[in-house]
Amino acid sequence: MATYLVTGAAGFIGYHTARRLLDRGENVVGVDNVNDYYSPELKRDRLANLAADSGFTFHETDIADLAGLRAAIGSTPIDRVIHLAAQAGVRYSIDHPEAYVQSNLVGHLNILEFCRHNDRIDHMVYASSSSVYGGNTKLPFSESDRVDHPISLYAATKKADELMSEAYGHLYDLSAVGLRFFTVYGPWGRPDMAMWLFTKAILAGEPIKVFNNGAMQRDFTYIDDIVTGVVATADKKPPSTGDNGGHRVYNIGNHRSEDLMHMISVLEQTLGVEAKKTMLPMQPGDVAATYADIEAINRDYGFEPTTSIEVGIPRFVSWYRDYHGIS
Secondary structure, three states: OOEEEEEOOOOHHHHHHHHHHHHOOOEEEEEEOOOOOOOHHHHHHHHHHHHOOOOEEEEEOOOOOHHHHHHHHOOOOOOEEEEOOOOOOOOHHHHOHHHHHHHHHHHHHHHHHHHHOOOOOOEEEEEEEHHHHOOOOOOOEOOOOOOOOOOOHHHHHHHHHHHHHHHHHHHHOOEEEEEEEOOEEOOOOOOOOHHHHHHHHHHOOOOEEEHHHHOOEEOOEEHHHHHHHHHHHHHOOOOOOOOOOOOEEEEEOOOOOEEHHHHHHHHHHHHOOOOOEEEOOOOOOOOOEOOEOOHHHHHHHOOOOOOOHHHHHHHHHHHHHHHHOOO
16 A cells, blocks of 8 residues: 555546545545636535545645645655646636746646655656647657647646656656646546536537637547556656656557547537537637557556547536536
């Protein structure tokens, strides 16, 4: 039995990761500031589910406050760190840049410092994003692609996190894995994501906003597959690549790019309602297509996603109806 620090434990991926670890008998120390970027009530409901397990301990604190983080955790022995706390959202970063600097830059640095000064911790996993690929048009996206042209501040902060982690691996021999997530969805998901927004609007008889006139593709990745990859990379250090302390970055996606209009069609069929569609141009900071090359994480960790949107969307809708009491 090990003790894992999971930052962002009240968040979507953080909640599911903590749940998976608890279910296999590990101890989890959760940290989250439970901010109001989206419904704190949803975050509290996730935490209530985790709190029912005796192996879960929670601290409501901000990772941007290193002294507060250290004080909250105190002398609790931490074996591994899964750092998923971050200010999410591409579009929100356009109008609220300061939130991304505090959470994604200062917060990430604080977690690196926390690990560096804790002799017990020998490995960490952290959340990066497919957004780092910017306007890349070569598909699928590969870890070897250039990622020095971000088209949103959110993407820039995630690339900066990778660079900081690389430096800490070189300077302090800190083993770390950065995971570039591709469009994660599923039960307990985020209300600002398309799957939730579309489901809510369709059930309410309201139009959905379809950007770039529907000419969009996304590598939709089901949450259970994502968590399998997160836990696998937390359980085993990556192969060393020289003098960087074993820091590696991996794509983690479904390795299948779906047309947005096909996703909407599957959602319509699941709900039994045809969506009213408002066709709109591309939004600032958005990209037309994402598609993950997962050869590296498959080779090093055996990661193989198994959930298509034809399976995952009905699971999300079933949870959504149950959570909101919709028959």
